[in-house]
Amino acid sequence: MVSPYARGNLVIAEGTEPNALIEKGFNAIGGISKLVKPGATVVVKPNFSVPRIPAEAATTNPLLVAALVKQCLAARAKEVKVIDYPFNSPPVCLTSSGIKAAVESVGGRAFTIDEQSFYTRVDMGGKILKTAEFSKDVLAADVFINFPILKHHSITKLTMGLKNMMGLVWDRGFFHKTDLNQAIAELAAFRKPQLTILDATRGITDNGPMGPGPIREYNQVIFGADPVAVDAYGATLFGLNPAEIDHLSIAAELGLGEMEMKKLTIVKV
């Protein structure tokens, strides 16, 4: 699946109003109609894996997700599914994150993929990640948009787009048992989203991924077709050198994307 947007481009939408952020971001990157064709099935993968409320800034902002769903439906998508496989109780995470209420209010469908029947075993072709049970919804989607939040992570320093993909795998314990950073990079190579939108409006800067923790406001939303580039920008925003994020370096080495800020065209809107 190839993204219609230029890989070297990153669009940074700045502000605080969710609808405006999503709208101007899409306008700058090339318009949503280039990505979402009429009748398309869209899968959005935010991060609502922890039982926290939006104010605690440990889950993707539900209003941003709703704004995206609205845009997709306006582009005449057949269906918009918003999914995650939370760490904890699915009803609690769906409710506390505000995702379910926000998505349903604009006509999308938010649910958790917390049963094995949502997955199918696929060849990953990695060095350690040879096969994995991956989300059927994502495999069947016409458009797959990864929508992580930028926040602290106790093991991988940060969690953004690449780490967010772990929520599409049934047996995540395998990642932790083997080599977490290598496995994350190899997973990213398997199925790239056509678009990554990084919610960097607010996020915890410590005690991640569970929180609660100190919150920093960046008031930015990053749009990019290159998942590594989006994460690399996020790391810089957080105050880290992208090369310090192990799974990001491995992904760049695997040729999944560009980690060097200098080589990217960054447009702020």
Place this chain on the structure above:
Amino acid sequence: MKYKMAHLLRFALQCVSSVLFVLLLAKLSYPLGAEGPIYRWLARLDPWLLFSQLRWHYAVPSWGWLPLLMLVVTLFAGRVFCGWLCPFGALLELADKASRAIFKKRSVTCAKVLTALQPVRYYWLIVLAVVFLLGSNWVLFLTPFALFSHEIVRVLQGSFPWALIMIIVGTLFFSRLWCSIICPTGVLLSLIARKRYFRYQITGNCVHCEKCTSACSVSSAPEDSGVAKEWCLACGSCQQVCPTKAISWRRSSRQGTGSLMALNDELAATKSQSSRRQFFKGAVTVAVAIAFWEKTVGATKKFLRPPGALPESDFTAACNRCGRCIEVCPSKALWPMPIAAGLGNFETPYLIPRKAGCNLCMTCQAVCPTGAISQVFSLKEIQIGKANINKPRCLAWSEKTLCFLCGERCPVRAIAGDERHRPSVLLDKCVGCGSCENACPVDGEAAIQVLTI
């Protein structure tokens, strides 16, 4: 006409209460809607719940007026709770009516058995009271709201409702034997109803056709003594079947009818004659009750209980096994204890972290009618257990793997990692939710386990 309206009203109330009760349980889910508070208030109609609060919380709850009101109503008009409001009673009445329609001959033997068993009632009440006071709680389990709730939850959880089916089968043969002799609430209200103000009594020309006797589902018809007995459910069946319209709902008068006076005299005579025998029976009953209690008291071993649960011995005593915490838990973390854990623990909720961890959403506290899972307002008050790391099994400690999944999942930041992300538990922060044990990727037994305190 007036009586017809009353029967209609009773029928409507029974339908509403039983349908509402089942719906409230079927709908029970996270996030909790109106079904939570509605059920809580419904359950508070039962005076046993008030006694439970007094016994284990040593305090009069703010809703105490409701069960007291129920007692006052009983003092006024007898067991209207049982005959008009109780959802379980409504179901059993339905079973009884169906049985009467099918087995036309049944009522004669049924009435005989019912009558023969009536004297057991207050000895049973003594057993219940002694066991209850000593602190074992299958007494509350037998009350209608707990038992019916427990059985519906069993069905919703995919188990077979043994108790419900057995009681219904019993009802098919012996009418509302459960309601009149076994149900703790029914027996208690019978005792109160001895002094009731209004009752069914013979005021007209009784032809002793015994139709009321065979129609009565609890063997309390006024045919032999002139007044309905104290365990009358105020259902009005006797009045409906009476061919001479001799039975009416009247206040009891001190003068009474001739037959009532005779009965009182007879009772008084019996009392003085057999007081020694009664004392002996009472003593045996208390002894039996204590033996029962010893068999059913749990608390010898500790288990992982829901967040906010009372200390173990109080918890098993206060919990009425209604099963609502198990049904509502959005994490599916609570399970009913098997019979192998002993009668005192049987069907009480406990946590199996390896199957699912507690999310600390506290919904179990919000649905618990007894306060066995008490409401807490700070995480500091929660002590389900404490996590403990088995270092030889832990990947980070034994194989230097970058795992730390337990730390990632801990909702209260009670797991600290060193420079190599090797976990250790901060005991002062750990609440024992089991998220770590659930997440541990080690095959089989987790390398981090929640232990009871």
